[in-house]
Amino acid sequence: QGEILPALFVGWQPASAWEGLTCRLNASREVAPVSLPNCRLIKGIETGSEDIDILPNGLAFISSGLKYPGIKSFAPDKPGEIFLMDLNEDNPRAVELRISRGFDLASFNPHGISTYIDRDDTVYLFVVNHPHQKSTVELFKFVEDDNSLVHLKTIRHDLLTSVNDIVAMGPDSFYATNDHYFSDFLLMFLEMFLGLTWSNVVYYSPKEVKEVASGFYSANGINISPDRKYIYIADVLDHNVHVMEKHANWSLTHVKTLQLDTLVDNLSIDPHTGDIWIGCHPNGMKLFHYDPENLPASEVLRIQSILSEQPVVTRVYADDGSVLQGSSVASPHQGKLLIGTVFHRALFCHL
Numbered sequence: 001q002g003e004i005l006p007a008l009f010v011g012w013q014p015a016s017a018w019e020g021l022t023c024r025l026n027a028s029r030e031v032a033p034v035s036l037p038n039c040r041l042i043k044g045i046e047t048g049s050e051d052i053d054i055l056p057n058g059l060a061f062i063s064s065g066l067k068y069p070g071i072k073s074f075a076p077d078k079p080g081e082i083f084l085m086d087l088n089e090d091n092p093r094a095v096e097l098r099i100s101r102g103f104d105l106a107s108f109n110p111h112g113i114s115t116y117i118d119r120d121d122t123v124y125l126f127v128v129n130h131p132h133q134k135s136t137v138e139l140f141k142f143v144e145d146d147n148s149l150v151h152l153k154t155i156r157h158d159l160l161t162s163v164n165d166i167v168a169m170g171p172d173s174f175y176a177t178n179d180h181y182f183s184d185f186l187l188m189f190l191e192m193f194l195g196l197t198w199s200n201v202v203y204y205s206p207k208e209v210k211e212v213a214s215g216f217y218s219a220n221g222i223n224i225s226p227d228r229k230y231i232y233i234a235d236v237l238d239h240n241v242h243v244m245e246k247h248a249n250w251s252l253t254h255v256k257t258l259q260l261d262t263l264v265d266n267l268s269i270d271p272h273t274g275d276i277w278i279g280c281h282p283n284g285m286k287l288f289h290y291d292p293e294n295l296p297a298s299e300v301l302r303i304q305s306i307l308s309e310q311p312v313v314t315r316v317y318a319d320d321g322s323v324l325q326g327s328s329v330a331s332p333h334q335g336k337l338l339i340g341t342v343f344h345r346a347l348f349c350h351l
Contacts, residue, residue, distance in 0.1 A: 025284035038350035049340030063110040072290040103151040107131035112165030173205035177219035221266035234264040266329035276303040279329040295321025
């Protein structure tokens with residue numbers, strides 16, 4: 001990384017770099033509120049609910065306690081957790097899942113998550129983890145009988161440098177987004193400040209690991225269409241969602257890009273309609289520069305018919321931070337909606 005550094009400053013203009021950064025962070029945007037009538041904060045989730053994945057049977061996995069460079073944490077010394085909610089219950093509550101012995105819980109720092117149901121109905125949970133600010137992917141087996149996760153393996157690879165989110169393709173394969181090229185905090189900030197488009201998407205399997213898409217400011221949320229033909233990728237700093245066609249050899253080709261006016265974080269797919277639900281940051285400056293007097297807002301978008309010539313974008317929910325700070329995910333299930341945050345609380349709504 002040291003050899004690359006001097007080259008970054010060739011032709012550098014500080015004023016235009018700062019202007020570009022404030023534009024990418026949507027630094028001047030204020031959010032107009034959009035309320036949902038039947039919402040309540042989820043008891044027990046106080047330090048984030050960065051990503052949420054809901055099984056077809058209504059069991060929702062929630063990753064909590066992310067410590068991310070430059071972003072607020074209300075409990076910097078507390079290990080991360082995975083919560084489970086059963087959305088079939090009339091009044092669902094969040095229960096922390098027990099993790100099997102032998103796994104290093106003290107350094108558990110969960111980020112993006114993804115589930116995979118095998119042919120024998122085994123449920124695998126993939127968790128992006130940042131122990132000691134490194135990037136690994138942890139593979140767990142979910143044991144429903146005793147609300148536990150059995151740790152199967154830790155995946156590390158030179159191409160998995162700064163992993164944000166994953167979407168599982170099989171019991172040990174996935175696509176992953178690297179939200180930065182660098183993993184060092186100062187270089188990450190510099191990369192963002194200079195507006196480098198060095199972020200990418202990687203396909204991982206035990207047999208093959210390869211870059212499948214590149215040229216992002218910061219690839220963040222990733223998910224797959226219900227027919228499993230298309231991969232959706234959110235570029236949080238470019239305020240857009242990329243639609244990629246998936247091929248038999250796992251390579252991806254670009255189909256289209258949908259431009260939005262907010263920082264798009266995690267993507268959730270309604271399995272019945274194919275709609276994309278997005279947890280968004282209306283103003284990224286407030287997220288990175290935390291001020292209790294000027295809180296980071298929350299925003300949820302629903303995208304219908306993204307493959308059509310005129311996709312429909314609806315603002316389903318928006319809050320100035322007084323209820324929910326820094327929304328990162330919105331996951332629907334049969335008329336219910338879970339909204340998660342990077343470091344704050346989580347909201348359960350009836351649509």
